[in-house]
Amino acid sequence: MWILLAIALLFLETHKKFALGILLITVILATYTHVLDWQAWLFFAGLLLVALTSFRFGENKLVRYGAEVLMLIAAIALMTHQLPGFHNVKVLDQVIAGPQSVPFTMYYNFDKALTPFVLLVVMRSLFVSQPSRQALRWQWLGLVLSVPALLWLAVYFGGLKPERHLPQWLIQFAFANVFFVSLAEEALFRGYLQQRLAGWISPFLALVLAALLFGLMHITGGIxxxxxxxxxxLIYGLAWMWSGRLWVAVLFHVALNMLHLLFFTYPMLRH
Known part of the structure; x- marks a missing residue:
């Protein structure tokens, strides 16, 4: 079921009808295995009603803006696990990557993974858009190097320590990180929010605001x-802004998380 959900997400950019067909099969399987219940189906019915209304009466600005607001609220609710009817599967329970790392629990989040599907209804350019500016090779190199540099900065300020890991659950972690974490977060904060803000204000200010909101989403972990x-x-936002492709931002997001797990205390230093 989870592999099918990943396949649907993988093909959502290029083969939307195929992706939606796979998603329907996944939803049926998830209901059969009690990952979803009737409350989730009510949510899906509401989404379908809003989407059909948007497609049918999209030329009406009030309908279009109303549908976008509702879809954005739905995406945020999915992202933050606020909706009933979703029973996400716990894959890792209080595992410890290394002696200096704190215990770590991980879920396969069905609700969060639906975020790109929801946002694509109101943002057709979610996956591919016109780059805000063209970056030179040395700028891309600097952006790549900023990924490990940020982790070392966290070490300098005492949030992390170097600690090499090769956990048995690496494949499960990478799988979840690509499809059920990074893609969903980048779809909301870069593909939708930063792109929408860039249509109203300067691309640089949109980059900063989206990055700050992304940071605030992690408030429970401390300042x-x-x-x-x-x-x-900011790193992910620049990757999106320079490439115009959501998957490039996802690649940077996954790369940082994987480097964090493999070479530093994960998710943070045990004090």
Whole structure:
């Protein structure tokens, strides 16, 4: 079921009808295995009604803006696990990557993974858009190097320590990180929010605001995590802004998380 959900997300950009067909099969399987219940189906019915209304009466500005607001609220609710009817599967329970790392729990989040599907209804350019500016090779190189540099900065400020890991659950972590974490977060904060803001204000200010909001999403981890998540958001936002492709931002997001797990205390230093 989770592999099918990943396949649907993988093909959502290029083969939307195929992706939606796979998603329907996944939803049926998820209901059969009690990952979803009737409350989730009510939510899906509401989404379908809003989407059909948007497609049918999209030329009406009031309908179009109303549908976008509702879809954005739905995406945020999915992202933050606020909707009933979703019973996400716990894959890792209080595992410890290394002796200096704090215990870590991970879920396969069905609700969060739906975020790109929801946002694509109101943002057709979610996956591919016109780059805000063209970056030179040395700028891309600097952006790549900023990924490990940010982790070392966290070490300098005492949030992390170097600690090499090769956990048995690496494949499960990478799988979830690509499809059920990074893609969903980048779809909301870069593909939708930063892109929409860039249509109203300067692309640079849109980059900063989206990064700050991304950082605030991590507020439960403390102020230091908010700061570093905001800095990471700037990296992902530049990747999106220079390429115009959501998957490039996802690649940077996954790369940072994987480097973090493999070479530093994960998710943070045990004090």
């Amino acid at each position: 230091l995590l908010v700061v570093f998540a905001s800095l990471a958001g």
